[in-house]
Amino acid sequence: GENVEQHPSTLSVQEGDSAVIKCTYSDSASNYFPWYKQELGKRPQLIIDIRSNVGEKKDQRIAVTLNKTAKHFSLHITETQPEDSAVYFCAASRGWGKLQFGAGTQVVVTP
Amino acid sequence: DADVTQTPRNRITKTGKRIMLECSQTKGHDRMYWYRQDPGLGLRLIYYSFDVKDINKGEISDGYSVSRQAQAKFSLSLESAIPNQTALYFCATSDSGLFYKETQYFGPGTRLLVL
Secondary structure, three states, X not given: OOOEEEEOOEEEEEOOOOEEEEEEEOOOOOOEEXXXXXXXXXXXXXXXXXXXXXXXXXXXXXXXXXXXXXXXXXXXXXXXXXHHOEEEEEEEEOOOOOOEEOOOEEEEEEO | OOOEEEEOOEEEEOOOOOEEEEEEEOOOXXXXXXXXXXXXXXXXXXXXEEXXXXXXXXXXXXXXXXXXXXXXXXXXXXXXXXXXXXXXXXXXXXXXXXXXOOOOEEOOOEEEEEO
């Protein structure tokens, strides 16, 4: 089955700096890669996703890149703000609904 | 997202007890999932159901069972709870309709403590 590894497990950044979270996956048939954000005490929510026919996708301050050859994808957050502090999960799917999640990255943005 | 609800929100039980966690949704989605979240382990899939007559095991189904009573309801049972089932449990839903999107919508979670 699919295995998703996520690094780092914790990330501390200064407000205004950029944050990068990286994930690798094992199943070459995976074609859908979402990112979920979980604020403290809240439920995970989708923030951005990418499909295997696209190399990069942006939405305001967040972007995701995908390297199918190397089987890794990354989340980039620019100009970080305190409200970006949360746990971020990457996931991979073959495109039929079942997601395999990474272990999560705790991001702390310090003012 | 108020469209996916879970009851109870918190539960303390003792080893060996049977408990049921319930999930309801008003989103009209046909796909439902149960996950458990443990620190450092992410979200691990316990069971999933793509329609009322479809039930599938996830990666950690041992010790758990589920029931899909209706399209909108998906229950998770722990037949005989043990302490290492202490975790945060999430229900999630997704759609498979004409404008299929794989986005999963999570409930607020149930925090379970097994003593």
